[in-house]
Amino acid sequence: MLLGAVELLRERGSAGVTIDAVLTRTGTPRGSVYHHFPGGRRQLLSETLQLAADTIADMIESAAATGPAAAMHRFVEFWRHLLLTSDFHAVCPAMAVAVGGTEDDRALHPEVAAITTRWHTVLTTSLTTAGHPAPRATRLATLTLSALEGAIILCRTSRTLQPLDDVATELEPLLAEPPSRESSGQRSTR
Template sequence: MTGSITKPPTRQRMIDSAVQLLRERGAAGVTIDAVLTRSEAPRGSVYHHFPGGRNQILTEALQLAGDTIGGIIESATSSGSRRALEQFRNMWAGFLAQSDFNAGCPAVSVAVGGSPEDEALQPMATQIFTRWHSSIAAAMVADGIPEERAAQLATVALATIEGAVILCRVHKTLAPLDDAVAVMSEMVAYAGR
């Protein structure tokens, strides 16, 4: 079977499409029609794979996105907090470039969205950010930064990088992300002395 690329299973394509839509449009933009169009799935797939309908798709999409990014962060922290910041930067640079600067963080889209769907997902967004924060702070503690200071720096790192992703989308350049990670790395190095 040369030259043939197998599509992922329909359910996975639908979830992946919902994640992409969440990153681009927020929860309000993740409609059944948009998911079906992007995933090229037949309409009956929704009822077959997601008996809970749109709410189930949204919940699973946000959970997948949070787990994927959380896994990247947790994996990177084993090499130290500064390396984790660099890998976080590389991950966002890849996502931004792949989407031509049209897609950001799915958890941020839920956190700042004002739709009823966003409100229903906000507890999950809180858990996602808490997980990411804990991983970054733990890496900083492992690098010799006192626990209280590591927690503060992890907050600043998350806020700075997530804000930089927004600026990258606005300006269509990775410069804000590069600046944010460079400054955060200096702060972490200084705090670890």
């Protein structure tokens, strides 16, 4: 049920994640929904959002172990695949909730904030581990998340992967190598 609900959230936003839509998508008997989600639609939405977020966070965390550029490339490949297989209907579930205007969306904003904070922390840690100074690592993590999420939206609306590819190309040198002391504004202590 949750996987079908994640697909609906990616394609239609939270307004499209109804009990009936999930039942239709998954072929699940109606009684199962109420058994697994006694809190109704809001519980279903919350758990759907968390599953989607955990999937992305786990992917970023495992790729970040080999460096921030690897994490970015893994994220890009993940979204290239989702965009192509959904015929450009997919969007990040966390962003769908963040920009959605329903009461349920607003109720889930604290969860979205926690999710994006987790993603940001993983990227920041990967960048500092790779040698980027902490303040710059924080800014680069913000830039990376913002650029990639924006690129996903542009891909969806333009029905092409070019925005995602362009962002990856521009982020690659920023994430791959930490700046030298001279170019980062730090002075040598020799």
